[in-house]
Amino acid sequence: MAHPIIQANGTASDRCEEGRDLVRDVLERIGDKWSVVVICQLGDTTRRFNELRRMSAPITQRMLSATLRGLERDGLVTRTVHDTTPPRVDYALTSRGLSLLKVVRDLAGWAEDNASGILSSRTAFDAR
Amino acid sequence: MAHPIIQANGTASDRCEEGRDLVRDVLERIGDKWSVVVICQLGDTTRRFNELRRMSAPITQRMLSATLRGLERDGLVTRTVHDTTPPRVDYALTSRGLSLLKVVRDLAGWAEDNASGILSSRTAFDAR
DNA sequence: CAGGATCCACTCTGATACTG
Protein backbone atom coordinates (compact mmCIF):
# COMPACT_ATOMS: atom_id res chain seq x y z
CA MET A 1 0.00 0.00 0.00
CA ALA A 2 1.72 3.09 -1.21
CA HIS A 3 0.14 5.68 1.04
CA PRO A 4 -0.88 4.28 4.39
CA ILE A 5 -2.00 7.70 5.56
CA ILE A 6 -5.10 7.36 3.48
CA GLN A 7 -5.94 4.04 5.02
CA ALA A 8 -5.69 5.30 8.58
CA ASN A 9 -9.41 5.76 9.06
CA GLY A 10 -11.36 2.61 8.49
CA THR A 11 -14.63 4.14 7.43
CA ALA A 12 -13.29 7.31 5.94
CA SER A 13 -12.56 5.67 2.62
CA ASP A 14 -16.23 4.95 2.20
CA ARG A 15 -17.38 8.40 3.14
CA CYS A 16 -16.60 9.80 -0.26
CA GLU A 17 -18.42 7.07 -2.12
CA GLU A 18 -21.47 6.75 -0.05
CA GLY A 19 -22.72 10.28 0.40
CA ARG A 20 -21.80 11.79 -2.91
CA ASP A 21 -24.98 13.78 -3.24
CA LEU A 22 -24.51 14.87 0.32
CA VAL A 23 -21.01 16.08 -0.28
CA ARG A 24 -22.10 17.83 -3.43
CA ASP A 25 -24.83 19.51 -1.47
CA VAL A 26 -22.35 20.85 1.04
CA LEU A 27 -19.91 21.85 -1.63
CA GLU A 28 -22.57 23.75 -3.46
CA ARG A 29 -23.06 25.75 -0.32
CA ILE A 30 -19.45 26.45 0.58
CA GLY A 31 -18.27 26.23 -2.99
CA ASP A 32 -20.13 29.30 -4.10
CA LYS A 33 -18.28 32.52 -4.40
CA TRP A 34 -18.85 34.04 -0.98
CA SER A 35 -19.99 31.55 1.66
CA VAL A 36 -16.51 30.67 2.85
CA VAL A 37 -15.51 34.30 3.01
CA VAL A 38 -18.53 35.21 5.08
CA ILE A 39 -18.10 32.20 7.37
CA CYS A 40 -14.51 33.16 8.00
CA GLN A 41 -15.33 36.80 8.58
CA LEU A 42 -18.00 35.86 11.06
CA GLY A 43 -15.70 33.58 12.96
CA ASP A 44 -16.89 33.34 16.53
CA THR A 45 -18.14 36.91 16.81
CA THR A 46 -21.39 38.64 15.97
CA ARG A 47 -21.45 40.99 12.99
CA ARG A 48 -23.88 43.41 11.42
CA PHE A 49 -24.79 43.48 7.77
CA ASN A 50 -22.71 46.42 6.61
CA GLU A 51 -19.89 45.38 8.85
CA LEU A 52 -19.74 42.05 7.02
CA ARG A 53 -20.09 43.91 3.77
CA ARG A 54 -16.99 45.96 4.46
CA MET A 55 -15.01 42.99 5.73
CA SER A 56 -15.94 40.87 2.75
CA ALA A 57 -15.35 43.52 0.12
CA PRO A 58 -15.80 43.57 -2.80
CA ILE A 59 -18.96 41.56 -2.19
CA THR A 60 -22.15 43.23 -3.41
CA GLN A 61 -25.19 43.88 -1.25
CA ARG A 62 -27.16 41.43 -3.27
CA MET A 63 -24.67 38.60 -2.88
CA LEU A 64 -24.11 39.17 0.83
CA SER A 65 -27.83 39.08 1.34
CA ALA A 66 -28.22 35.93 -0.71
CA THR A 67 -25.23 34.24 0.92
CA LEU A 68 -26.45 34.97 4.43
CA ARG A 69 -29.91 33.70 3.61
CA GLY A 70 -28.42 30.48 2.27
CA LEU A 71 -26.32 30.01 5.37
CA GLU A 72 -29.28 30.74 7.58
CA ARG A 73 -31.38 28.25 5.68
CA ASP A 74 -28.82 25.53 6.35
CA GLY A 75 -28.71 26.39 10.02
CA LEU A 76 -25.16 27.67 9.83
CA VAL A 77 -25.92 31.27 10.73
CA THR A 78 -28.43 32.97 13.00
CA ARG A 79 -30.09 36.22 12.02
CA THR A 80 -31.24 38.46 14.85
CA VAL A 81 -33.35 41.51 14.09
CA HIS A 82 -33.33 44.34 16.62
CA ASP A 83 -36.39 46.49 16.24
CA THR A 84 -34.75 49.87 16.50
CA THR A 85 -34.31 52.88 14.27
CA PRO A 86 -32.19 52.67 12.34
CA PRO A 87 -32.74 48.92 11.96
CA ARG A 88 -30.03 46.62 13.22
CA VAL A 89 -29.49 42.99 12.30
CA ASP A 90 -26.89 40.75 13.84
CA TYR A 91 -25.43 37.66 12.25
CA ALA A 92 -23.49 34.93 13.99
CA LEU A 93 -22.42 31.37 13.34
CA THR A 94 -24.41 28.61 14.97
CA SER A 95 -22.54 25.73 16.57
CA ARG A 96 -22.98 23.87 13.32
CA GLY A 97 -21.52 26.84 11.50
CA LEU A 98 -18.59 26.87 13.89
CA SER A 99 -17.89 23.22 13.25
CA LEU A 100 -17.91 23.97 9.54
CA LEU A 101 -15.55 26.86 10.17
CA LYS A 102 -13.06 24.39 11.54
CA VAL A 103 -13.20 22.24 8.43
CA VAL A 104 -13.01 25.29 6.21
CA ARG A 105 -9.92 26.47 8.01
CA ASP A 106 -8.29 23.11 7.41
CA LEU A 107 -9.12 23.56 3.77
CA ALA A 108 -7.71 27.06 3.82
CA GLY A 109 -4.59 25.70 5.46
CA TRP A 110 -4.19 23.14 2.74
CA ALA A 111 -4.72 25.84 0.14
CA GLU A 112 -2.00 28.01 1.59
CA ASP A 113 0.40 25.14 1.99
CA ASN A 114 -0.06 24.10 -1.61
CA ALA A 115 -0.71 27.41 -3.32
CA SER A 116 2.76 28.03 -4.69
CA GLY A 117 3.09 24.44 -5.83
CA ILE A 118 -0.25 24.57 -7.60
CA LEU A 119 0.57 27.85 -9.28
CA SER A 120 3.86 26.58 -10.63
CA SER A 121 2.18 23.38 -11.78
CA ARG A 122 -0.27 25.49 -13.72
CA THR A 123 2.45 27.55 -15.29
CA ALA A 124 4.34 24.43 -16.30
CA PHE A 125 1.20 22.82 -17.69
CA ASP A 126 0.18 25.86 -19.69
CA ALA A 127 3.66 26.18 -21.15
CA ARG A 128 3.43 22.77 -22.84
CA MET B 1 -14.86 32.84 24.83
CA ALA B 2 -17.70 30.63 23.79
CA HIS B 3 -15.87 28.28 21.49
CA PRO B 4 -12.24 27.84 22.46
CA ILE B 5 -11.81 25.16 19.84
CA ILE B 6 -11.67 27.84 17.20
CA GLN B 7 -8.86 29.59 18.98
CA ALA B 8 -6.74 26.49 19.31
CA ASN B 9 -4.57 27.21 16.33
CA GLY B 10 -2.80 30.53 16.59
CA THR B 11 -2.36 31.26 12.93
CA ALA B 12 -5.36 29.36 11.67
CA SER B 13 -7.70 32.23 12.35
CA ASP B 14 -5.74 34.36 9.93
CA ARG B 15 -5.58 31.76 7.25
CA CYS B 16 -9.08 32.54 6.09
CA GLU B 17 -8.49 36.27 5.89
CA GLU B 18 -5.11 36.33 4.36
CA GLY B 19 -5.32 33.96 1.44
CA ARG B 20 -8.86 34.57 0.32
CA ASP B 21 -8.04 34.52 -3.35
CA LEU B 22 -6.00 31.41 -2.71
CA VAL B 23 -8.84 29.66 -0.99
CA ARG B 24 -11.23 30.71 -3.70
CA ASP B 25 -8.85 29.33 -6.27
CA VAL B 26 -8.78 25.97 -4.57
CA LEU B 27 -12.50 25.98 -4.02
CA GLU B 28 -13.11 26.69 -7.66
CA ARG B 29 -11.20 23.54 -8.42
CA ILE B 30 -12.77 21.21 -5.88
CA GLY B 31 -16.04 23.12 -5.79
CA ASP B 32 -16.91 22.29 -9.36
CA LYS B 33 -19.34 19.54 -10.04
CA TRP B 34 -17.02 16.58 -10.47
CA SER B 35 -13.52 17.13 -9.08
CA VAL B 36 -14.26 15.79 -5.63
CA VAL B 37 -16.00 12.75 -7.04
CA VAL B 38 -13.08 11.93 -9.30
CA ILE B 39 -10.53 12.52 -6.55
CA CYS B 40 -12.42 10.17 -4.26
CA GLN B 41 -12.82 7.52 -6.94
CA LEU B 42 -9.14 7.65 -7.70
CA GLY B 43 -8.19 7.24 -4.08
CA ASP B 44 -4.79 5.68 -3.89
CA THR B 45 -5.16 3.45 -6.91
CA THR B 46 -4.60 3.89 -10.62
CA ARG B 47 -7.62 4.07 -12.87
CA ARG B 48 -8.33 4.18 -16.57
CA PHE B 49 -10.57 6.67 -18.28
CA ASN B 50 -13.66 4.57 -18.82
CA GLU B 51 -13.18 2.93 -15.48
CA LEU B 52 -13.43 6.34 -13.84
CA ARG B 53 -16.34 7.15 -16.09
CA ARG B 54 -18.30 4.17 -14.84
CA MET B 55 -17.38 4.78 -11.22
CA SER B 56 -18.32 8.45 -11.41
CA ALA B 57 -21.56 7.96 -13.29
CA PRO B 58 -23.49 9.85 -14.48
CA ILE B 59 -20.55 12.03 -15.45
CA THR B 60 -20.28 12.74 -19.16
CA GLN B 61 -17.21 12.06 -21.23
CA ARG B 62 -16.71 15.73 -21.76
CA MET B 63 -16.79 16.59 -18.07
CA LEU B 64 -14.55 13.72 -17.00
CA SER B 65 -12.05 14.79 -19.58
CA ALA B 66 -12.23 18.43 -18.51
CA THR B 67 -12.08 17.55 -14.82
CA LEU B 68 -9.04 15.32 -15.23
CA ARG B 69 -7.27 17.97 -17.29
CA GLY B 70 -7.94 20.53 -14.58
CA LEU B 71 -6.64 18.23 -11.88
CA GLU B 72 -3.59 17.42 -13.94
CA ARG B 73 -2.96 21.11 -14.52
CA ASP B 74 -2.93 21.71 -10.78
CA GLY B 75 -0.53 18.83 -10.22
CA LEU B 76 -3.12 16.76 -8.40
CA VAL B 77 -3.31 13.94 -10.91
CA THR B 78 -0.83 12.24 -13.22
CA ARG B 79 -1.81 11.12 -16.68
CA THR B 80 0.13 8.22 -18.16
CA VAL B 81 -0.36 7.26 -21.79
CA HIS B 82 0.52 3.70 -22.82
CA ASP B 83 1.16 3.54 -26.51
CA THR B 84 -0.78 0.42 -27.29
CA THR B 85 -3.79 -0.50 -29.38
CA PRO B 86 -6.34 0.06 -28.18
CA PRO B 87 -4.98 3.12 -26.38
CA ARG B 88 -4.71 3.01 -22.64
CA VAL B 89 -4.38 5.95 -20.29
CA ASP B 90 -3.87 5.66 -16.56
CA TYR B 91 -4.75 8.30 -14.03
CA ALA B 92 -3.55 8.48 -10.45
CA LEU B 93 -3.36 11.01 -7.66
CA THR B 94 -0.03 12.69 -7.04
CA SER B 95 1.17 13.11 -3.47
CA ARG B 96 -0.37 16.56 -3.54
CA GLY B 97 -3.60 15.03 -4.73
CA LEU B 98 -3.46 12.50 -1.93
CA SER B 99 -3.01 15.24 0.63
CA LEU B 100 -6.08 16.96 -0.82
CA LEU B 101 -7.95 13.68 -0.64
CA LYS B 102 -7.41 13.70 3.08
CA VAL B 103 -8.89 17.16 3.46
CA VAL B 104 -11.75 16.29 1.17
CA ARG B 105 -12.55 13.23 3.25
CA ASP B 106 -12.70 15.41 6.33
CA LEU B 107 -15.15 17.58 4.48
CA ALA B 108 -17.15 14.56 3.42
CA GLY B 109 -17.17 13.43 7.03
CA TRP B 110 -18.51 16.76 8.14
CA ALA B 111 -21.14 16.60 5.43
CA GLU B 112 -22.33 13.19 6.55
CA ASP B 113 -22.34 14.15 10.19
CA ASN B 114 -24.42 17.24 9.50
CA ALA B 115 -26.53 16.14 6.58
CA SER B 116 -29.71 15.32 8.43
CA GLY B 117 -29.45 18.46 10.53
CA ILE B 118 -28.96 20.62 7.47
CA LEU B 119 -31.85 19.02 5.65
CA SER B 120 -34.25 19.57 8.52
CA SER B 121 -33.01 23.14 8.88
CA ARG B 122 -33.84 23.70 5.25
CA THR B 123 -37.28 22.22 5.61
CA ALA B 124 -37.97 24.38 8.64
CA PHE B 125 -36.69 27.48 6.89
CA ASP B 126 -38.70 26.90 3.75
CA ALA B 127 -41.85 26.31 5.76
CA ARG B 128 -41.76 29.82 7.17
C1' DC C 1 -10.52 2.95 -25.84
C1' DA C 2 -9.91 7.71 -24.98
C1' DG C 3 -11.03 11.55 -26.08
C1' DG C 4 -12.07 16.47 -29.12
C1' DA C 5 -15.54 19.84 -31.18
C1' DT C 6 -20.02 22.06 -31.22
C1' DC C 7 -24.30 23.81 -29.75
C1' DC C 8 -27.56 24.88 -26.29
C1' DA C 9 -29.79 25.65 -21.74
C1' DC C 10 -29.33 27.09 -17.41
C1' DT C 11 -27.27 29.22 -13.37
C1' DC C 12 -24.66 32.34 -11.02
C1' DT C 13 -23.08 36.88 -10.44
C1' DG C 14 -22.62 41.93 -10.92
C1' DA C 15 -24.53 46.55 -11.72
C1' DT C 16 -28.03 49.54 -10.90
C1' DA C 17 -32.07 51.50 -8.91
C1' DC C 18 -35.45 51.58 -5.32
C1' DT C 19 -37.61 50.88 -0.24
C1' DG C 20 -39.10 50.50 4.89
Place this chain on the structure above:
DNA sequence: CAGTATCAGAGTGGATCCTG
Protein backbone atom coordinates in the same frame (compact mmCIF):
# COMPACT_ATOMS: atom_id res chain seq x y z
C1' DC D 1 -29.20 50.68 8.03
C1' DA D 2 -30.54 46.63 5.77
C1' DG D 3 -32.19 45.09 2.51
C1' DT D 4 -35.40 43.82 -2.44
C1' DA D 5 -36.26 43.99 -7.68
C1' DT D 6 -34.87 43.85 -12.27
C1' DC D 7 -31.83 43.21 -16.08
C1' DA D 8 -27.81 41.72 -18.62
C1' DG D 9 -23.39 39.18 -19.11
C1' DA D 10 -20.28 35.36 -18.23
C1' DG D 11 -19.45 30.92 -16.97
C1' DT D 12 -20.67 25.91 -16.49
C1' DG D 13 -22.51 21.70 -17.58
C1' DG D 14 -25.23 18.42 -20.70
C1' DA D 15 -26.24 16.23 -25.21
C1' DT D 16 -24.64 14.90 -29.42
C1' DC D 17 -21.55 13.83 -33.11
C1' DC D 18 -16.94 12.74 -34.69
C1' DT D 19 -11.84 10.72 -34.57
C1' DG D 20 -6.95 8.32 -34.08
